[in-house]
Amino acid sequence: MTDSTASRRRGDDLERAIFEAALEELAEVGYANLRMEAIAARAKAGKASLYKRWPDRAHLVRAAARYKATEVDTSFEPTGDVRADMARVMRGITENQAGPGGEAMRGWVGELRAADAQEDERLREAIEQPRIRVFAKIFEAGIANGTVRPDALRPRIVNLAPSLLTQHFLMKGRPATATVIDEILDQIVMPLITA
Known part of the structure; x- marks a missing residue:
């Protein structure tokens, strides 16, 4: 792709390409080795187009994480x-x-101290709200069939299982195994919510 072809891609199309490139690069090299130049090359975009939108990799990673969060079903x-x-x-x-x-989440958390508090709160909500909606649906179905206590439908309780997964991921450096999921459900969440 030539510079003139890359420059014709604008707006949402260019941002999506940059986000996908950033996420792919993160998966390959990790946050510590992430470079704006490599993201630009992978996205077939000019480095200036990245810096025009995001002043540094921390801001780009937050934006890519928010983009990824919107993919929750x-x-x-x-x-x-x-x-x-x-x-x-x-x-x-x-x-x-x-x-x-x-x-992306690991990189975002690593940059929290240097970040904009309002921007980070928006990102946190973008990640948590879709999960809360899904778990709330599950709780509501359980309340309707009498297996979940009605007072369990509170945001902190609804978000407990995914929050514990995130805590495990960030502290252990790897996703929870099936055994850990079973422990979270059987030892913590189900005893808390069961009618």
Whole structure:
């Protein structure tokens, strides 16, 4: 692709290409080795087009993480088996953590001290809100069939399982295994919410 061809790609198309390139680069080299030049080359974009939008890799990674967060499937429909539904969603979260989304999260967390608090809060909400909506649907189905206590439908409780997955991922440096998911569900979440 020539510079003139790259320059014709604008707006959302260019941003998507840059985000995908940033996430792919993160997956390959990790946050510590991430370079704006490599992202630009992978996106077939000029380095100036990256710096025009984001002053540094921390800002670009936050934007890419927010972009990735929008890919969460909130159309999930519960089966009525609360534990099985939560386990299925949790496996999806760990699959995301094993890929570029996980590297983006690790990079974002690593830059939190130097970041804009409002921007970070927007990113946190972009990541958490879709998960909360999915888990809330599961809880609501459980309340409807009498297996979940109605007072369990509180944001902190609804977000408990995915938050524990994120904590495990950030502290251990790898996604939770099936055994860890079972422990979170059987030892913490299910005893807390079961009617």
